[in-house]
Amino acid sequence: MPTALTFAGVAASGVDHLNLITVPSFPPLKTGEVLLKTLAAPINPIDLIVLKGGYPVKPKSTIDGASVPGYDGILEVVESADPAFAPGDVVMPKEHGFGTWRTHAVARAADLQRVPRTDPRVGAILKMGACVAWVILADAASALKPGDWIIQNGATSVVAQLVIQMARLRGFKTISVIRDRSADDFTEKKRKLEALGGDIVMSEGELERGEAVDLFAGKNIGLALDCVFGESGQRMAELLSPGGTFVAFGQLSGANSTITLTMNLVFFKNLTFRPFRLSKALAARSDEEMDRMLEHIIGLFNSGQIKVPELEVVHWDDGNPAELSQRLRGAVEHAQSAKIGKTKSIFVMT
Known part of the structure; x- marks a missing residue:
């Protein structure tokens, strides 16, 4: 039976009001619609x-009045009433709010983007991971030349790991800054x-204390990628480098964090902020x-x-409902934890 995670209302901990439900059977498709099964999210x-009610774009899909979360992922067409898609095609939502935390969905074909078939793990990070890294680098490439440097924070993230690899393919070098942690954990993440x-992996503490100043000498650091903002972004x-x-x-340091645009940054260095x-x-x-692309x-x-x-990888199957609910809610709870350097979780439907 099709299942979905839904929530109603707002809670300080989003998982508190997250429920696994069985989805009623779907009505016949209308012209322009497709029936989908989710592959990964x-x-x-x-x-x-x-889940905490803090994002301006609200979920667009509801089941019995409860919202379906999940704004990213890939799905497979099961049945189509639109000539643009056929059964077996793989798609992803074009816009936020789709609701991918469910095994099946009915959607308008116009709201979907065709995607080449790939590993579900790739599909799960394609839009908000790989596309972010690729588009940022593609847009900045004209201002950089091979051998130039990119500095980025939050460097254990999926986006940062992809930036490292995509930058290397373009001939750019990377300075990756990660949060302070135990010596053993830092060594492992750096490896x-x-x-x-x-090329260079360092901690926020090292950067703050100026311990790596010599490493930057003579390097043209032309691009900074900031998913944290605040003090980390300021550093x-x-x-x-001038003209960078x-x-x-991103705003991992919080929505109220700030960066000070000094005369040195704006006028003398002629930096562009966007x-x-x-x-x-x-x-x-x-x-x-x-x-x-x-x-x-x-x-x-x-x-x-x-x-x-x-x-x-968190498997979403049709096994025992209580066990499945505990597994899925546990994954969300883990994602919400304050643990440093935690691995991104994805649902893979099996």
Whole structure:
């Protein structure tokens, strides 16, 4: 039987009002609709914010008045009443709010983007992981030349791991900054990032204390990628070379964190500061451009040029409902925890 995670209302801990339900049978498709089965869906930071009622784009799908979370993932067409898709096609939602934390869904064909078939793990991180890294680098590439450096924080994240690999393919070098942690954990995380092609891996503490100043001498650091903001972002901005670009695409330090634009940064260094919104960046691309980009990215994974980041796979099956509910809710609870360097969890439907 089809199942779904739903929630109603808002709770400080999103998992408190998350329920696994059995979905009633679907009515016959209307013209322009498709019946889908979900292949994989990630638990992203945006999903956790949605569960707590803090994200402006609300879920668009409801079941018996309760919202279906999950804003990313890949699905397979089971039945189609639209000539654009046929059974077996793989798709992803075009916009936020779709509701991928369910095994099946009915959707308008116009709301879906075709995706080449790939490993479910790749599909789970394709839009809000691989596309973020690829588009940011593609947009910045014209201002960088081979041998230039990119500095990024939150570097154990899926996006940062993909930036390391995609930057290497373009001939760029990376400085990856990770949060302070135990010596053994830092050594292990550093080893893994270097194995992906990371050139310099350091901690926030090292950066704050100025212990790596000599490492930056003579390097043209042309791009800073900030998913944290606040003090961490400020330190990266200070390290940018004249004419560099600072891209803010996250706020892990909180919505009220700030960065000070000093005269040195804005006038003397002539830095460019800009935000990155994935939804806006993808909307600016035509369907043909999206097709080419997705085919290219998935081709990099399928050929082994890019490795899939380490992921925690949570199997969503049709077994015992109580056990399944505990497993799925446990994965969300883990994602909400404050543990440093935790692995991203994804649901894979089996």
